[in-house]
Amino acid sequence: MEITTAFAHDILIEQEKASPEWIKPAEYLLRADNGGLIYSPRPGLYQGVVGVDFTSYYPHLMKEYNISSETVLCSCCDPSKDNVGIVPYVGYHICAKKRGIVPLSLEHLLERRMHFKRLKQASHDIVQREQARQKDSAIKWMLVTCFGYLGFKNSKWGSIESHQAVTAYGRYYLHKASSIFEKHGWEIIAGLTDSLWIRRKGKNETASALFEELGDIQQALQLVFKEIQAATRVPIQYEGVYDWLVFLPLKTHKEIGALTRYYGKFHNGCLKVRGIELRRRDTPPIVNQFQREALEILSQASNAEEFLKLISEVRELLSSWKARITHKQIDIESLYHTQKIGKEHYKVNNRQSSAKLQLESIGLHVLPGESMKYIVTNEKANNPWKKVLVAPLLRKKGVSFDIDYYNQILDRAFESLFSFFSID
Numbered sequence: 001m002e003i004t005t006a007f008a009h010d011i012l013i014e015q016e017k018a019s020p021e022w023i024k025p026a027e028y029l030l031r032a033d034n035g036g037l038i039y040s041p042r043p044g045l046y047q048g049v050v051g052v053d054f055t056s057y058y059p060h061l062m063k064e065y066n067i068s069s070e071t072v073l074c075s076c077c078d079p080s081k082d083n084v085g086i087v088p089y090v091g092y093h094i095c096a097k098k099r100g101i102v103p104l105s106l107e108h109l110l111e112r113r114m115h116f117k118r119l120k121q122a123s124h125d126i127v128q129r130e131q132a133r134q135k136d137s138a139i140k141w142m143l144v145t146c147f148g149y150l151g152f153k154n155s156k157w158g159s160i161e162s163h164q165a166v167t168a169y170g171r172y173y174l175h176k177a178s179s180i181f182e183k184h185g186w187e188i189i190a191g192l193t194d195s196l197w198i199r200r201k202g203k204n205e206t207a208s209a210l211f212e213e214l215g216d217i218q219q220a221l222q223l224v225f226k227e228i229q230a231a232t233r234v235p236i237q238y239e240g241v242y243d244w245l246v247f248l249p250l251k252t253h254k255e256i257g258a259l260t261r262y263y264g265k266f267h268n269g270c271l272k273v274r275g276i277e278l279r280r281r282d283t284p285p286i287v288n289q290f291q292r293e294a295l296e297i298l299s300q301a302s303n304a305e306e307f308l309k310l311i312s313e314v315r316e317l318l319s320s321w322k323a324r325i326t327h328k329q330i331d332i333e334s335l336y337h338t339q340k341i342g343k344e345h346y347k348v349n350n351r352q353s354s355a356k357l358q359l360e361s362i363g364l365h366v367l368p369g370e371s372m373k374y375i376v377t378n379e380k381a382n383n384p385w386k387k388v389l390v391a392p393l394l395r396k397k398g399v400s401f402d403i404d405y406y407n408q409i410l411d412r413a414f415e416s417l418f419s420f421f422s423i424d
């Protein structure tokens with residue numbers, strides 16, 4: 001796409017790219033390599049939180065602020081004389097004389113995306129709405145890859161500096177948007193890259209109370225959104241109001257919320273789940289099943305108080321699953337770990353190395369990146385033949401598995417859902 005744009009604008013395309021990263025002092029890297037801005041949430045249970053996010057944030061920034069490898073730190077402008085753009089935090093200048101290839105290429109995609117977004121909401125034709133939804137989603141993913149490609153050293157119009165410029169603008173304008181929300185009586189619960197979680201300042205009101213106070217919340221936020229869009233040049237949109245939302249702590253620092261681990265229920269009943277076991281591919285199906293059922297129970301709650309009352313029901317669910325394991329009343333396939341092989345050779349004797357050894361003994365060679373399935377037969381055993389059993393060797397009847405181990409991982413799955421409790 002970039003090459004097509006270059007052709008269309010009569011721009012010479014280098015056959016070999018020769019623009020290594022310039023050498024920077026270490027403090028520069030510290031300032032520049034901060035990635036997306038993070039307001040870490042306090043771990044805990046929240047209610048009446050509104051989720052908002054910038055639409056195609058990084059691509060919009062690239063387009064609006066003319067970010068491309070040949071425009072960031074260009075050689076044609078003199079930063080002291082020309083009216084160049086200056087990237088916040090890192091101070092790189094951006095060309096004032098020409099549009100970059102990347103922004104030029106993005107213009108069309110962003111326009112199309114906004115068109116399909118409008119269509120999927122406004123059209124009265126259900127087929128047209130569905131087509132618009134699919135096209136919007138396809139373009140969304142193309143736009144997501146644009147940012148990664150910008151930092152890829154072999155891409156013709158990519159460079160580390162332009163990549164850093166995007167994240168710097170990203171942090172700057174997410175911060176700006178936060179200040180605007182605060183000015184209008186909201187407080188920021190959490191923020192990550194292009195998303196913010198906000199609630200009415202000083203109030204811990206339920207979603208229903210929020211609706212009573214503000215009516216149509218999306219409508220109520222329109223003025224703030226306009227102000228933010230004017231300040232940042234990027235459209236911002238309403239995602240929804242959470243009846244309740246749980247931010248889980250980081251595994252390493254219990255007092256800090258992990259923005260990649262949260263789950264919540266929107267007022268319309270939809271759940272949003274990130275980073276807990278049930279989202280991970282290597283988790284045995286039994287854990288997924290338990291957590292899914294736990295969330296089903298919790299989704300009956302329409303505020304924080306009701307959520308807390310339902311925890312005892314989830315505890316009963318846990319006991320019933322553990323009893324089924326202890327009495328072996330479960331489908332053996334629900335115990336499978338599915339794990340990717342990371343390395344060619346393992347030095348330590350762990351579950352992966354044991355499984356790999358067993359597969360090799362029956363002539364099945366798995367390569368790094370391929371995955372294998374096994375159940376845990378005795379987690380504490382050192383003997384790789386006793387530790388696990390790989391799928392091809394599993395006889396369905398009479399197989400024995402490590403009951404304690406599977407009870408423990410269910411306990412952990414329960415604890416991880418409610419691990420925010422240990423904080424206060």
Ligand SMILES: [Zn+2]
Binds near residue numbers: 077094
């Ligand atoms: Zn220039």
